[in-house]
Amino acid sequence: MEGLETILAEQPFLAGLAAEHRKLLSGCARNHRFDAGGYLFHEGDAADEFFLIRHGRVALEISAPGQAPIVFTTLGPGDVVGASWIIPPYRWMFDARALDLVRAVGIDAACLRGKCDSDHAFGYDMMKRFLPVLAQRLQATRLQVLDVYGKR
């Protein structure tokens, strides 16, 4: 577990996390490896784990019947993949595909939700970290929707 704590300490998303909280988090963590083209998760699956990317890039995709999947964002080292684990009914709303070899730390969602519920200071810390990520991605989506490079 010491190894995972060290890995988590290196994640920018967790910068400044108190040592006791890092220890709590590492109890829910495990290492993952995804080969290029492999899926971290699929839309509709249970959002029972989210990921902190250590190496490689991940494409978030939405597919529609009869059409090629649309990639709406790509994420890289230091990024968080997935927030549906916080929001009931805890189902992924898109696919996440490894663009190349991806190494990531997976955090068990049920385990983390339980620890957040029982330790509100820890839970509040986690929410303060996730909210800016969600806000930043919402802003990015707004800019995408604006289609600023289109002709006016």
Added chain:
Amino acid sequence: MSGTDTTAVGMTAMTPANRGTDPFASQLYRVARSYRELADTVTLELTPLAGPCATFAPGQFNMLYAFGIGEIAISVSGNRTDQSKLIHTIREVGAVSRAVAGLGVGEVVGLRGPFGVGWPVEAAAGSDVILVAGGLGLAPLRPAIYHLMENRGRYGRVTILFGARDPHQLLFRHEIEQWRESLDVDIHVTVDHADAGWHGNVGVVPMLVPRVDLDPRETVAMVCGPEVMMRFTANALRSAGLSDDRIYVSMERNMKCGIGLCGHCQFGPTFVCKDGPVMRYDRIAGIFAMREI
């Protein structure tokens, strides 16, 4: 108009003798080369019919006159060390830009300039430099990139972030690949929309800023693209710790005279043609997002 020395009604042809004395006098340039960059974007290489080619600073613009149709402000997109020609990259949007972009080899265009304040390439010497371009915004930044590449030892880390609408709208794609091969420039390209066949980054260009290792006290940022993209990018640079006086943006307004007389390009207390187009962000941050301006 093809291949002839023509002076339009109301415009004065510049000669080496009067050049520089009358800012409203066009010098005549011939299209030496024209090539399509994208479906709606063309690059023209222009050489003077008489006299020396105008020299420019990276970020400056010229007024190009399509005879009988109108005049339009276009940034210089070429290398200032090549003093044999002026290069402009034009997107076909309206009647004048379509007319200028549609000029064939040998045809003549009127040119006034260069005008305005360019990128702070000399002031940035000794600093790290991050250039953030969106869409056609790479064209006005290209002369600055040439300068940085040719004077690489005078600058710290050089980072280029470039965003486009989709993989088919990537301007200067071949050149980006060449810059990337130079190994001492960090280049990140992203597109707003892509299908699964694209293996590069997807997402808006401001999202790349947090992924770059910046020393905010040692970095100068030069940003060019649609105004909304520049606002989001400036916010991302601020979040990365850059102070407003280290951020430069290239503004775009309806420019007519080019010398701050007519007022068409007024932007708050400034004129974009004379006080810009490149402006330091701390001087305009208060009015940048103001819709009445």
